[in-house]
Amino acid sequence: MNFQIYYKNLVIFLLTAICLFSHMQYLHAADSKPGQAEAEISESLLESRIKETEASTNLKDDAKLKLIELYRRALSNLQKTNSDKSAAKAFSDAQESASAQAKQLRDQLAKREDVNAASIAPARPNRPLEELEQQLQQQKAGLAALEAKLSQYSKQIEYHASRPGAARERLIAIRAQQQTLLADAKKQAPPGESQAETQAREWALKTQANALSAEINKLELELSSHQVRLELLEAQHDVGAYDVRAATAQVRGLEDLLSQRRLAEAEQAQKETEALQQELEGKHPLVRELALKNVDLGETLGQRALLLEKVAAEDEQARASAKRLGDELSTIKRFYASTSILSPLLQPELLKTEMVTTPLREATLLNRLV
Numbered sequence: 001m002n003f004q005i006y007y008k009n010l011v012i013f014l015l016t017a018i019c020l021f022s023h024m025q026y027l028h029a030a031d032s033k034p035g036q037a038e039a040e041i042s043e044s045l046l047e048s049r050i051k052e053t054e055a056s057t058n059l060k061d062d063a064k065l066k067l068i069e070l071y072r073r074a075l076s077n078l079q080k081t082n083s084d085k086s087a088a089k090a091f092s093d094a095q096e097s098a099s100a101q102a103k104q105l106r107d108q109l110a111k112r113e114d115v116n117a118a119s120i121a122p123a124r125p126n127r128p129l130e131e132l133e134q135q136l137q138q139q140k141a142g143l144a145a146l147e148a149k150l151s152q153y154s155k156q157i158e159y160h161a162s163r164p165g166a167a168r169e170r171l172i173a174i175r176a177q178q179q180t181l182l183a184d185a186k187k188q189a190p191p192g193e194s195q196a197e198t199q200a201r202e203w204a205l206k207t208q209a210n211a212l213s214a215e216i217n218k219l220e221l222e223l224s225s226h227q228v229r230l231e232l233l234e235a236q237h238d239v240g241a242y243d244v245r246a247a248t249a250q251v252r253g254l255e256d257l258l259s260q261r262r263l264a265e266a267e268q269a270q271k272e273t274e275a276l277q278q279e280l281e282g283k284h285p286l287v288r289e290l291a292l293k294n295v296d297l298g299e300t301l302g303q304r305a306l307l308l309e310k311v312a313a314e315d316e317q318a319r320a321s322a323k324r325l326g327d328e329l330s331t332i333k334r335f336y337a338s339t340s341i342l343s344p345l346l347q348p349e350l351l352k353t354e355m356v357t358t359p360l361r362e363a364t365l366l367n368r369l370v
Contacts, residue, residue, distance in 0.1 A: 041078070041203055041206065041207060042078070043075060043078050046071050046074055046075040046078070046203075047075065049067075049071050049200075050071045050072065050075070053068050053071065054068065063194065063197070067196060067200055070197070070200035070203070070204045071200055073204045073208075074203040074204045074206075074207040074208075077207035077208045077210065077211040078207050078211075080214075080215070081210050081214045084217070085214055085217075085218075087218050087222075088214070088218040088221050091218065091221035091224075091229075092225070094225050094228065094229050094232070095228060098225065098228040098229050098231065098232040099228045099231065099232075101232050102231045102232040102234075102235040105236065106235055106238075108239070109238060109239055109242060112242060129258065129265075132254065132257065132261070133258065135254060136254045136258065139247065139250050139251050139254060143247040143250075143251055146240065146243050146247050149240055150237065150240040150241060150243075150244050153233060153236055153237040154237060156233055157230070157234060160226070160229065160230055160233060161230070163222065164223060164226055167219045167222055167223055170215075170219060171216065171220075174212050174215060174219075175216075177212055178209070178212055181205065181208060181212070185205050185209075
């Protein structure tokens, strides 16, 4: 009987002790300053601490500057972490979808027919010359926009072709930084360091560690998704190249139509002037003089129409030469950017050969343009 009473009292004592302990833990948590837990480090918290430190009148200038520098370093680390997480998500999404998107573009491109100036007839070819000339200017502006877009695709391909090597080098550097950071984290706080400064330094170290981890994840996803993203860029480039060819064919077709119309109108004007000259035989000398001037004007218009047609043809040749040279240079750049296994001893010889041949192409192109 006494044992039962003793056991009952012991249970009541233990339950009371547990309740008191839990209550003390709750009071301790309530008295703690917000933001002390590692998981609670946020941009808003750091910005608040920066403002509080700047407004503080109890800190010396040196201590204030050091605290603010540590808070800002931690804030910068958080922002870098968020940025790298967003980039990592984009790479992850691309890894899932880029291959299918590239295939879809390739399939669409395969269904399109090749285009040239003869295959595209301008709408309403019998419109007045002024309207045709206005349409030509609009089509040239559209062509320029498509060429700029295609140029951007080419630059992106060149950039991304060189990214794997740069990403691997950065991964090596980050892992070295992690070792340095680990050593810094093991160091004891300097004597006399305030509690606020110790906390700020720990926040800076922790956020830097998180930033490095986020960057590693981003770079690894960039490398693993590199091939499919490059395939998508190349597919987009090929679609853009087709659009440029189609727009170029439209411009050339309209230029040909305008040349024909100008030539036809000049010939018609010349015939009308000659007919007028015959009608004015035996008329007053002043009237005959005016008729002769009209004949000269008709001949001048005919010559100018032929000259315009010739200039348009030469301009087409110059544009084709410039595009071919640009494509060759882009191919060379992509080759050297993407080739990491080529022996460095062989690269100077290839570059030397290209340095000899490229100026010859450029000189030929300049002569054509002049």
